Amino acid sequence: MNDLFEAAKDAFFKAYAPYSTFKVGAAVRAPSGAIYAGANVENAAYPLGNCAEASAIAAMIAAGERWVSEAAIVADGDRLCTPCGGCRQRLAEFAEPNLKIHLYSPQAHRKTLTLADLLPYSFDLSDNERAHQMTKDAMTAAAVIRQSYCGDAPKVGIILGSGLGRFAESIEEAGAFDYVDLPGFPRPSVEGHSGRLVLGKIEGLPIACFQGRVHLYEGKTAAASMILIQTLCDLGCKTLVVTNAAGSLRSDVGPGSLVLIEDHINLLGQNPLTGPDTARRFVDMSEAYCSKLRAKAHQIATREGVGLANGVYLATPGPSFETPAEIRAFKGLGADLVGMSTVPEVIAARHAGLSVMGFSIVTNLAAGMSSGALSHQETLSEAAVAGKELERLLRAFFKELAGHG
Numbered sequence: 001m002n003d004l005f006e007a008a009k010d011a012f013f014k015a016y017a018p019y020s021t022f023k024v025g026a027a028v029r030a031p032s033g034a035i036y037a038g039a040n041v042e043n044a045a046y047p048l049g050n051c052a053e054a055s056a057i058a059a060m061i062a063a064g065e066r067w068v069s070e071a072a073i074v075a076d077g078d079r080l081c082t083p084c085g086g087c088r089q090r091l092a093e094f095a096e097p098n099l100k101i102h103l104y105s106p107q108a109h110r111k112t113l114t115l116a117d118l119l120p121y122s123f124d125l126s127d128n129e130r131a132h133q134m135t136k137d138a139m140t141a142a143a144v145i146r147q148s149y150c151g152d153a154p155k156v157g158i159i160l161g162s163g164l165g166r167f168a169e170s171i172e173e174a175g176a177f178d179y180v181d182l183p184g185f186p187r188p189s190v191e192g193h194s195g196r197l198v199l200g201k202i203e204g205l206p207i208a209c210f211q212g213r214v215h216l217y218e219g220k221t222a223a224a225s226m227i228l229i230q231t232l233c234d235l236g237c238k239t240l241v242v243t244n245a246a247g248s249l250r251s252d253v254g255p256g257s258l259v260l261i262e263d264h265i266n267l268l269g270q271n272p273l274t275g276p277d278t279a280r281r282f283v284d285m286s287e288a289y290c291s292k293l294r295a296k297a298h299q300i301a302t303r304e305g306v307g308l309a310n311g312v313y314l315a316t317p318g319p320s321f322e323t324p325a326e327i328r329a330f331k332g333l334g335a336d337l338v339g340m341s342t343v344p345e346v347i348a349a350r351h352a353g354l355s356v357m358g359f360s361i362v363t364n365l366a367a368g369m370s371s372g373a374l375s376h377q378e379t380l381s382e383a384a385v386a387g388k389e390l391e392r393l394l395r396a397f398f399k400e401l402a403g404h405g
């Protein structure tokens with residue numbers, strides 16, 4: 001590795017940086033073992049300057065090589081120098097996300113990062129077209145929204161589940177968009193899911209409210225949720241609240257109960273991150289539902305006198321309800337709730353860096369736990385009753401968030 005450092009250091013001393021006086025040297029190693037070095041070359045016309053990494057890559061290409069297996073950067077100053085956004089993309093063109101990039105001072109102080117650590121969004125010709133298209137659609141959707149909605153940018157996004165769509169009607173200063181008018185947005189086809197995005201304020205907090213979501217049982221993929229989440233991010237949201245109607249696997253948490261989701265089990269057989277965005281697909285899910293938000297939700301629920309249980313939500317693709325044998329199996333897996341939604345959105349939100357809080361409204365005891373048959377109509381009517389309690393809790397929550405700016 002020393003040879004790579006030496007080559008980068010040599011280039012560092014030769015760099016041409018009379019304007020910034022910030023010299024940078026870079027060296028890349030190709031799989032052949034050959035090392036190509038480059039220095040930054042500044043120009044009075046600032047954008048015409050070259051970065052050291054770009055120069056090293058150009059030298060490699062001119063030598064007929066096309067792959068970087070290791071990279072080193074040397075720069076002076078208080079902090080080690082990482083490649084600029086443009087050079088991260090340049091490196092992504094010729095290296096795997098696990099490319100090791102060693103950052104040095106001329107005195108050989110070193111830190112090693114990977115390209116994936118540095119690269120927020122990779123561009124890759126082979127399998128990222130869908131990701132690109134989606135990101136483009138989300139940016140266009142956000143632009144459409146910003147163009148005709150002049151209110152404050154939303155701080156919290158909320159996805160309303162079966163029977164909860166009426167919450168959006170109490171939003172003040174509202175602007176509404178049908179999903180059909182937003183590029184790339186899926187069209188829900190289930191009763192109780194209207195397919196509208198409503199922006200406005202609740203208790204002074206700017207929010208974006210998705211009235212309706214898509215489900216796998218409508219023939220959509222888990223990835224269809226990504227656009228909703230990406231649009232929220234583009235609009236500036238940092239927090240996502242998901243709500244759903246669910247069956248309960250606990251007889252002590254009956255119909256009408258409100259449950260805070262503490263974790264989930266994904267039995268959908270799909271993940272929204274499959275395929276695109278190779279550099280960032282390995283998302284940590286060890287705290288999918290933010291513990292701080294959960295603690296706050298309990299605090300507010302106690303203060304407001306709203307009953308709030310905790311539970312693990314298990315997602316199945318549906319659309320048929322479960323068999324009693326499946327429910328017994330799910331109990332063994334550690335599930336408290338069962339439903340057909342939510343999990344793709346939560347994965348997409350964690351991928352996007354949003355904090356997530358989730359609530360289930362129990363509409364029925366799960367299959368085999370009571371005498372009656374299960375129906376979607378029952379889901380809708382039960383959700384409407386317990387939905388009022390959830391509304392009360394969310395209002396108090398949003399009021400508190402608005403108070404904290």
Ligand code: HPA
Binds near residue numbers: 245246338363366374
């Ligand atoms: N199973 C799956 N999804 C549901 C249920 C259920 O019992 N109740 C409401 N959504």
